[in-house]
Amino acid sequence: MRKHMKPRFYLTLIVALVLCLAMLAGCGxxxxxxxxxxxxxxxxxxxxxxxxxxxxxxxxxxxxGIAVQNGANIAVEEINALGGMQFKxxxxxxxxxxxxxxxxxxxxxxWGMQILVxxxxxxxxxxxGPESYNDRIFTLTPxxxxxxxxxxxxxxxxxxFSDTNQGIAAAQYIQEKDLGSKxxxxxxxxxxxxxxxxxxxxxxxxxxxxxxxSTTTFTEDTANDFSVQLTEAQNAGADLVFLPxxxxxxxxxxxxxxxxGYKPAFFGVDGMDGILExxxxxxxxxxxxxxxxxxxxxxxxxxxxxxxxxxKDLHGEVPNQFAADGYDSVxxxxxxxxxxxxxAETPASDLCELLIGIFxxxxxxxxxxxxxxxxxxxxxxVAKSPKGxxxxxxxxxxxx
Amino acid sequence: MTFLSHLISGISLGSIYAIIALGYTMxxxxxxxxxxxxxxxxxVGGYMSxxxxxxxxxPPLLSILFAMVVCxxxxxxxxxxAYKPLRAAPSLAVLITAIxxxxxxxxxxxxxxxxxxxxxxSVVPFGSLRLFNDRLIISGTTIVTIIVCIxxxxxxxxxxxxxxxxKAMRAVSEDKDAAQLMGININKxxxxxxxxxSALAAVAGVLLCSAYPILMPTTGAMPGIxxxxxxxxxxxxxxxxxxxxxxxxxxxxILGKAYISTQLSDAIVFAVLIIILLVKPTGLLGKKVLVKx
Numbered sequence: 144m145r146k147h148m149k150p151r152f153y154l155t156l157i158v159a160l161v162l163c164l165a166m167l168a169g170c171g172x173x174x175x176x177x178x179x180x181x182x183x184x185x186x187x188x189x190x191x192x193x194x195x196x197x198x199x200x201x202x203x204x205x206x207x208g209i210a211v212q213n214g215a216n217i218a219v220e221e222i223n224a225l226g227g228m229q230f231k232x233x234x235x236x237x238x239x240x241x242x243x244x245x246x247x248x249x250x251x252x253x254w255g256m257q258i259l260v261x262x263x264x265x266x267x268x269x270x271x272g273p274e275s276y277n278d279r280i281f282t283l284t285p286x287x288x289x290x291x292x293x294x295x296x297x298x299x300x301x302x303x304f305s306d307t308n309q310g311i312a313a314a315q316y317i318q319e320k321d322l323g324s325k326x327x328x329x330x331x332x333x334x335x336x337x338x339x340x341x342x343x344x345x346x347x348x349x350x351x352x353x354x355x356x357s358t359t360t361f362t363e364d365t366a367n368d369f370s371v372q373l374t375e376a377q378n379a380g381a382d383l384v385f386l387p388x389x390x391x392x393x394x395x396x397x398x399x400x401x402x403x404g405y406k407p408a409f410f411g412v413d414g415m416d417g418i419l420e421x422x423x424x425x426x427x428x429x430x431x432x433x434x435x436x437x438x439x440x441x442x443x444x445x446x447x448x449x450x451x452x453x454x455k456d457l458h459g460e461v462p463n464q465f466a467a468d469g470y471d472s473v474x475x476x477x478x479x480x481x482x483x484x485x486x487a488e489t490p491a492s493d494l495c496e497l498l499i500g501i502f503x504x505x506x507x508x509x510x511x512x513x514x515x516x517x518x519x520x521x522x523x524x525v526a527k528s529p530k531g532x533x534x535x536x537x538x539x540x541x542x543x
Numbered sequence: 544m545t546f547l548s549h550l551i552s553g554i555s556l557g558s559i560y561a562i563i564a565l566g567y568t569m570x571x572x573x574x575x576x577x578x579x580x581x582x583x584x585x586x587v588g589g590y591m592s593x594x595x596x597x598x599x600x601x602p603p604l605l606s607i608l609f610a611m612v613v614c615x616x617x618x619x620x621x622x623x624x625a626y627k628p629l630r631a632a633p634s635l636a637v638l639i640t641a642i643x644x645x646x647x648x649x650x651x652x653x654x655x656x657x658x659x660x661x662x663x664x665s666v667v668p669f670g671s672l673r674l675f676n677d678r679l680i681i682s683g684t685t686i687v688t689i690i691v692c693i694x695x696x697x698x699x700x701x702x703x704x705x706x707x708x709x710k711a712m713r714a715v716s717e718d719k720d721a722a723q724l725m726g727i728n729i730n731k732x733x734x735x736x737x738x739x740x741s742a743l744a745a746v747a748g749v750l751l752c753s754a755y756p757i758l759m760p761t762t763g764a765m766p767g768i769x770x771x772x773x774x775x776x777x778x779x780x781x782x783x784x785x786x787x788x789x790x791x792x793x794x795x796x797i798l799g800k801a802y803i804s805t806q807l808s809d810a811i812v813f814a815v816l817i818i819i820l821l822v823k824p825t826g827l828l829g830k831k832v833l834v835k836x
Contacts, residue, residue: 201650201653201658202653202658202761203658203759203760203761205653205658206658206659206660209658332806359805360805360806361805362806362809363765364765364809365796365800365808365809367556367754367755367765367766368552368556368754368755368796368797368800370548370549370552370797371549371552371797371800371801371805372800372805374545374548374549374801375801378545390660391660391757391759392757394660394662394756394757395755395756395757398756402671402680402682402684403671403680403682404671404673404680420659421659421660421661421662421757422597422659422660422661422662423593423597423661423662423663423664424662425662425664460659
């Protein structure tokens with residue numbers, strides 16, 4: 144028996160060693176990061192204000208959480224480099240899971256979080272919101288867009304459009320620009336974001352006299368085959384397909400429509416943003432696709448150009464709208480606080496009342512990557528105008 | 544014509560389920576365990592062929608071969624490291640280990656390839672087939688998927704029924720201890736089963752990503768579970784059962800979506816499964832077929 148055990152024993156040993164090395168490598172990274180942070184702290188006398196962040200850093204929705212974290216980190220670094228008010232961001236993973244999100248929130252609370260930048264995704268945000276409301280911690284979500292996120296909670300604010308506004312804006316846009324006469328909708332009915340936009344869109348479309356000829360759905364689990372939905376849209380004679388969904392299923396829909404030889408106009412929302420950044424994506428498929436989005440990485444204003452360049456340097460890819468949302472969230476908090484005398488010692492509840500006052504005041508107007516002249520309503524929704532863009536020759540181009 | 548087009552979509556989706564289900568059913572038949580990491584081996588196959596095609600610039604066929612080799616090695620490694628030490632352990636322990644391996648593969652893939660979705664280029668070089676004045680359009684990937692599925696089933700049936708190793712597989716599946724007494728190397732047989740199952744997973748991964756060209760670390764998870772359902776549907780342990788279960792599941796899913804409700808398609812699939820299992824607890828071909836692998 145012993146002799147038989149030996150090769151396996153060595154193999155196990157090797158695997159264990161490799162794992163140890165991997166862990167050490169990971170520790171090394173963290174170690175240097177901590178040292179950097181310390182330097183930043185010692186270079187300025189003021190102790191940093193503690194920002195908590197929550198979002199999916201692993202799992203299926205990780206792409207959004209990581210983008211927000213990267214964007215927010217860039218903002219924190221820039222702000223700290225300015226001197227004066229200092230921030231420290233502690234970003235926790237929630238795997239897009241409500242329970243883990245609340246746990247992450249509790250971890251941050253124990254750490255001494257004063258302001259929450261989060262959560263990134265809608266469903267966990269609905270679970271964390273009531274907690275932060277009870278604890279009186281100011282919460283600014285970069286990207287959780289459902290109206291329930293802010294409903295009944297005076298301390299929760301959104302940096303992104305609410306789904307309501309997006310659904311209405313999309314219908315108005317299609318009607319104003321006369322983009323299609325017969326509309327088909329394909330949405331994800333297992334997703335609050337998609338369903339929320341769909342509901343508002345369809346009621347607004349009816350009010351505007353737009354003809355919706357086909358409405359079909361899919362779920363996360365059936366997001367593979369769209370032949371049925373597309374066939375139905377085609378048979379109904381739809382000349383515009385509205386896709387209030389994220390880009391991975393949208394990419395599949397575009398590919399399958401091409402296979403079928405069905406060529407309607409496609410109209411997406413901000414979740415469609417990022418479709419051109421899919422690695423190895425055939426941009427021909429997205430030719431002529433229109434979408435409403437708050438952030439265009441190809442915009443030529445100084446702020447966007449500087450941010451995109453910095454993001455590319457650090458992470459080797461073009462930032463999406465979520466990265467911009469994360470960046471803007473930190474800056475909005477900075478803009479609101481920079482003239483006040485808050486410190487790391489200010490209790491979270493005092494900060495909460497102060498920030499609620501500032502965000503809802505008429506004087507507070509924020510200009511960021513995701514829009515100019517943003518203001519917030521008492522309910523916590525942001526007011527900004529979406530930009531209509533169309534994909535031409537593989538790049539986003541403004542319609543207006 | 545619409546019906547025919549839906550039916551073909553269903554058979555195509557079902558063919559992919561069938562190839563994946565074969566992996567489940569073979570491993571179950573021989574090792575009496577549910578290898579829930581199978582779905583994630585599909586994902587690895589997808590990534591490997593993606594890397595070979597896009598980063599190395601290899602032709603599609605060579606890339607598929609590369610993915611098959613990597614997945615075969617991975618399958619054997621998983622079996623040796625994770626399952627073999629637990630051969631005497633209760634089946635629950637093995638099941639939990641399999642789920643652990645599944646999570647390990649998903650997270651390792653995310654670490655290596657990042658969470659960003661990748662857009663897969665189809666390995667099928669020709670476009671759609673247009674029939675009846677363009678009223679019926681069948682994509683090239685669909686045709687290739689169905690043909691590959693049939694070839695695999697026939698080849699596997701031959702291996703199991705006509706070769707020496709196939710005989711060993713059948714023997715181990717029927718009675719492990721007796722087979723050992725007859726001089727059959729059980730460990731080797733199980734390893735070969737894993738190797739074949741994983742190579743099939745690589746093929747399934749390539750076909751899945753060609754038909755639905757988005758690649759991410761969780762790509763294999765849901766098709767894996769659906770294929771497992773298909774294997775149970777057809778009678779787990781039976782190769783023709785996996786084929787039949789996969790095809791039927793694909794057809795029910797697509798037709799349910801088309802003619803009943805897009806919202807209820809999964810509910811319909813699983814309702815049919817429940818009814819079948821109530822009437823025939825061993826699955827469609829669970830009992831009739833003597834050859835169990």
